[in-house]
Amino acid sequence: MDGFLCFNKPCGPSSFQIIHKLRKALGIKKIGHAGTLDPHATGLLVIAVGNATRLLQYIPNEPKVYRFSIQFGTETDTLDSEGKTTRSGGSLPEPQQLIQCIDTFKGEILQAPPQFSAVKTDGVRAYSRARSGEQFSLPPRPVFIYSLNLLHYNETEGQALLEVQCSGGTYVRSLVRDIASSLHTYGFASSIHRVSSGTFTLNHALTTETLENAGKYIMPIAEIFSERLKVQVTERQKMQLSHGMDIIISENTDSGIVFAFSGDNILAVLQKKEGTTYHPVTVFHTEG
Structure with missing residues (x-):
């Protein structure tokens, strides 16, 4: 269960208390948030679930x-x-x-x-x-x-x-x-x-009243990042990434960070090394 969800925090509970409730509702411990809210503050909390917690520093959450x-x-x-x-x-x-x-x-x-x-x-x-x-x-x-x-x-x-x-x-x-x-x-x-x-809003956000249906609010990782930052890799590149090896990206991109996918599954976060060579700085291990 990997992805992001938006939570509409009410006044009162801390951001950590919201995370605790979500862990119980989803039955998963690996949950984090992108930017806390004070207990008396309300509104949007961006929540990462599963492997998405490793992507929090990269998500488009500003301004x-x-x-x-x-x-x-x-x-x-x-x-x-x-x-x-x-x-x-x-x-x-x-x-x-x-x-x-x-x-x-x-x-x-x-x-x-x-x-x-x-x-x-x-x-x-x-x-x-x-x-x-x-x-x-x-x-x-x-x-x-x-x-x-x-x-x-x-x-x-x-x-x-x-x-x-x-x-x-x-x-x-x-x-x-x-x-x-x-x-x-x-x-x-x-x-x-x-x-x-950033691109996260309160539209279709999870609330304390809909907490039991939290799983239905999770957005797949592939939906979060701009298409220009996503690259599809070959089977050979997939193997290279699994071993932490550099790969050559043929797509025309000037971004220092891109995200390697196989279909809708994220494989790695890639950092530009030089020219079209990118190095995996974060690798997600998948089956198959």
Whole structure:
């Protein structure tokens, strides 16, 4: 049972708890996900099953799209609705101020992860240091914001609904913090919903209500990758790949990584060596 499925995560359970439920539903231990969601966040989790877990680093799962809400005037230690209030009484921005502000967050920006995050500092998870009350800072790192749009704003309540298309590694909670700071006020993410991740969407996504039918939602590996990145190999090349040998690809491709198939069965991930010579960096052992 190899392939990918999309799961529409509800608010509450962690990504790991969802994986645990899927392992029980599918009767298979080899399951992983491409990008976690915080427990209070909802939406798309891309799940890999069986041998597909070895392909997670190659799947087309960027850019990511999130729809999120900001509550202005208050800040929490976790930068979401689950945390303790650390500052309050901040001003509520005017609509035009907010529109002008979000325009400055497009393109490449430097972003410091939240202190309550899984980022490691000195070998320790940041959230562990934050929970112990330690004072520390995390260095900013570059992320890319492809688009950021204001969908709705209730000026009276200071509540904004936005949608962002961004690179992997972007923290929506940090984006909320930085938008509020730029407006000289406070804010936290009152909701975060992942809409899509690359070519993966919530259309036909598995839910907790349909968990018992999880097997029917698995997409074959061959459906995930673009046709231009897939090559069909001969029986001789199939044997060569099984022994970790380089092969010559006759198809015209300029990609550094391609995927070798025999029919719909993936045989290997190939990395360009030179010219038309490719080396197998990941080999899937199949019968026959």
